[in-house]
Amino acid sequence: MDKSMMHVRVPASTANLGPGFDCLGIALNLYNDIYMELSGKELTIEVSGEGQLFIERNEENLVYKAAKKIFDRLNIKLSGLKIKTVNEIPLGSGLGSSAAAIIGGMVLANRICGNPLSSDDILDLASEMEGHADNVGPSLNGGFNVATYDGVKTLYIKKRIDDDINFIAFYPNREVKTRRARGVLPERIDYKNAVFNVGRASLLTAAFMTGDYAKLRYATEDMLHQVYRKELIPELYFVIEAALMGGAYGAFLSGAGPTMMAVSSNDMLDNVIKSVEAVYRDRNIPLKIYRLKCDNIGAK
Ligand SMILES: Nc1ncnc2c1ncn2[C@@H]1O[C@H](COP(=O)(O)OP(=O)(O)OP(=O)(O)O)[C@@H](O)[C@H]1O
Ligand SMILES: N[C@@H](CCO)C(=O)O
Numbered sequence: 001m002d003k004s005m006m007h008v009r010v011p012a013s014t015a016n017l018g019p020g021f022d023c024l025g026i027a028l029n030l031y032n033d034i035y036m037e038l039s040g041k042e043l044t045i046e047v048s049g050e051g052q053l054f055i056e057r058n059e060e061n062l063v064y065k066a067a068k069k070i071f072d073r074l075n076i077k078l079s080g081l082k083i084k085t086v087n088e089i090p091l092g093s094g095l096g097s098s099a100a101a102i103i104g105g106m107v108l109a110n111r112i113c114g115n116p117l118s119s120d121d122i123l124d125l126a127s128e129m130e131g132h133a134d135n136v137g138p139s140l141n142g143g144f145n146v147a148t149y150d151g152v153k154t155l156y157i158k159k160r161i162d163d164d165i166n167f168i169a170f171y172p173n174r175e176v177k178t179r180r181a182r183g184v185l186p187e188r189i190d191y192k193n194a195v196f197n198v199g200r201a202s203l204l205t206a207a208f209m210t211g212d213y214a215k216l217r218y219a220t221e222d223m224l225h226q227v228y229r230k231e232l233i234p235e236l237y238f239v240i241e242a243a244l245m246g247g248a249y250g251a252f253l254s255g256a257g258p259t260m261m262a263v264s265s266n267d268m269l270d271n272v273i274k275s276v277e278a279v280y281r282d283r284n285i286p287l288k289i290y291r292l293k294c295d296n297i298g299a300k
Contacts, residue, residue, distance in 0.1 A: 004037060005035035005036060005037040005082070005084065006035065006036050006037060006108050006111050006112060007033065007034070007035050007108075008033075008034050008103075008104050008107045008108050008111075008299050008300065009031050009032070009033050009034075009299070009300055010031060010032050010034060010100040010103050010104045010107075010139050010298075010299045011027040011028055011029060011030065011031055011100065011138070011139055011142065011295040011297075011298065011299070012027070012028045012030040012031070012032075012088070012089040012095040012096050012097070012100060012139075012292075013025050013026060013027050013028060013095070013096035013099060013100070013134075013135045013138040013139050013255075014026050014028060014094070014095065014096070014167060014169070014254040014255060014259075014261050015094075015096065015134035015135045015138075015254070015255040015256075016134065016222070016225065016252065016253065016254075016255060017204055017220060017252055017261075018200065018204065018219070018220035018221060018222040018226070018250065018252035018253075019196075019197045019200035019201040019204060019219070019220070019221060019222040019223075019224065020134070020146075020201045020204060020205070021197070021222070021224045021225050022132040022133075022134050022148075023132075023133070023134055023146060023147060023148045023201075024134055024144075024145070024146060024147075024201065024204065024205065025096070025133075025134035025135055025137060025138040025144075025145050025147065026138055026143070026144045026145070026161065026167065026294055027138035027139060027141075027142045027143060027145075027294060027295040027296070027298055028095070028167055028169070028290075028292040028293070028294065028295055029292055029293050029294070029295045030088050030089055030095065030169075030290060030292060031088050031089070031100075031295075032049075032085060032086065032087045032088060032089050032097075032100045032101065032104060033085070033086040034063060034083070034084070034085050034086075034101075034104035034105070034108060035082075035083065035084040035085070035108075036067065036081065036082065036083050036084075036105075036108040036109070036112065037081075037082050037112075038078075038079075038080065038081060038082075038112060039080050039081070039082045040079075040080035040082070041079050041080045042080050043058065043059065043064060043080065043081050043083075044080075044081075044082045044083070045057040045058070045061050045063075045064065045082075045083045045084075045085075046083070046084040046085070047084075047085050047087065048084075048085070048086050048087070049085075049086050049087035049088060050087040050088060050089060050090050050091060050097070051087055051090075051091045051097075052087070055085075055087075055091075061083070062098060062101040062102060062105070063083055063085060063101045063102075063104055063105040064081070064083060064105065065105070065129075066101065066102040066103075066104070066105030066106045066109070066126070066129060067081070067083070067105040067106065067108060067109035068105075068109075069105075069106065069109075069125055069129060070105075070106050070109035070110050070113070070117065070122075070125070071109055071113070073117070073125065074113050074116060074117075076113055083105075085101075085104070090171055090259075090288075091175060092175030092176055092177050092178070093171055093175065093176075093254075093258070093259050094176070094253065094254040094255035094256055094257045094258060094259040095169060095171070095254060095255065095259055095290075096135035096138070096139060096255060098130065098135070098178070099126070099130055099135030099136040099139045100135075100139050102126050102129050102130055102136060103122070103126055103136055103139040103140050103299050104299065106122050106125060106126055107122060107140075107299050110122060119140065119141070120154070122140065123136060123137060123140055123141075123154045123156070124149075124152065124153055124154050126140065127147075127149035127154045128149075131149075132149055133145075133147035133148060133149040133154045133156065134147055134255075135255065136154075137154065137156045137158075138295075138298070139298065139299060140298050140299050141156070141158050141298040142158070142160075142294075142295050142296045142297045142298030143158040143159055143160050143161060143294060143295075143296045143298070144158065144159045144160075144161050144208045144294065145157070145158050146205055159208055159209055160294075160296045161208065161293075161294035161296065162211070162294075163293050163294075164265065164266055165213065165263060165264075165265070165293070165294065166263070166264045166265070166266065166269050166291060166292070166293065167261055167262075167263060167292040167293065167294065168243075168248075168261065168262045168263075168264060168269070168272060168273060168276075168289065168290070168291055168292070169254060169259050169260075169261055169289070169290040169292055170239060170259060170260040170261070170262070170276055170280065170287060170289055171258075171259045171287070171288045171289070171290065172235070172258050172259070172280065172285045172286065172287055173286040173287065173288055174258055175258075176232055176233070176256060176257050176258045177256075178255070178256040180232070181229055181232060181256035181257055182256065184228050184229060184231055184232060185224075185225055185228050185229075186228065189223075189224060190223075193223035193224065194224075196221075196223045197222060197223055197224050200218070200219050200220070200221050200222065201219075203215055203218065203219040204216065204219035204220060207219050213249045213250075213263070213265075214249065216249040216250030216263055217244060217249065217250050219250065220250035220251065220252045220263075222252065225253070226252070226253050229253060229256070229257055232257065232258070233253065233257045233258045233260075235260070235279055235280065235283060235285060236253055236257070236260065238279045239251065239260040239262075239276055239279050239280075240252070240260070242275045242276045242278065242279045243260075243262035243264075243272055243275065243276050245275050246262075246268065246271045246272040246273075246274065246275025246276060247264065247265075247267075247268035247271050247272055247275075248262040248263060248264045248268065248272045249263045249264060249265070250262075250263050251263070260276070262276060269291070273289060273291075277289070
């Protein structure tokens with residue numbers, strides 16, 4: 001790739017982890033490479049890899065929009081900009097493609113301007129653009145994140161996750177836009193369900209902080225979003241059940257879906273895959289499987 005351009009490699013992420021709606025996420029070792037330089041008088045965008053057939057090459061492009069937000073914040077008037085992206089993260093998949101695009105655009109624009117904004121400033125602006133911090137936090141900082149955005153500031157705590165924990169992403173090769181998957185959620189929830197999720201999300205956080213993964217079976221349960229989203233992802237609970245039967249620590253809808261995620265030890269990895277593959281095969285759903293680890297570094 002062009003060595004004269006600024007380059008950042010941004011990891012994918014899985015959000016919610018079951019009960020941690022809009023506040024828990026983990027960075028994954030699947031990447032978008034994004035390149036940028038000031039050049040000429042126009043906007044030029046090249047895209048290869050995932051989404052290359054339909055990602056916008058104009059001012060509607062999300063990497064550009066994120067970069068523009070930084071230039072505007074810094075009162076920099078742009079003439080020409082060249083952007084290249086090489087994408088591994090499937091779009092609208094529940095693997096944080098939009099968050100990776102936003103972080104990539106912002107980090108590079110800030111770097112072009114001499115890095116005046118801190119990493120935390122970038123996270124605040126990225127959360128504002130995405131609306132929540134559960135994907136942008138891990139994409140920027142890596143690791144397991146508890147990340148909560150109050151409309152102005154993003155507060156987060158990060159924990160490294162060891163390589164012996166596997167994140168198996170089952171991607172059914174279709175797009176579900178986050179906006180649509182948020183549209184099926186109710187305006188109000190039952191008090192009992194709120195209490196249910198507070199318990200599960202707290203236990204899940206403690207499990208990742210201490211490495212007590214045996215608790216994930218119970219701690220990945222959710223009553224806030226998965227139950228409504230199964231309308232868009234009918235295989236959802238069958239996959240969770242098959243993953244647990246196959247020996248996974250836990251399983252959940254990745255972000256807004258449609259990817260399903262299983263967390264597994266090295267010993268149970270093949271068994272979990274075999275068990276879950278059957279669910280997709282029986283329903284004739286095309287499937288791509290990603291065997292992933294946590295990325296503990298973030299955008300670099
Ligand atoms: N590499 C990219 N370059 C430019 N735009 C992108 C890129 N990746 C994603 N996008 C934009 O983000 C949209 C997908 O965002 P959406 O939030 O629906 O899905 P997601 O981020 O993959 O899922 P989730 O937030 O559940 O993990 C795409 O339709 C596209 O507009
Ligand atoms: N927390 C978000 C992740 C996807 O952007 C959701 O579930 O809608």
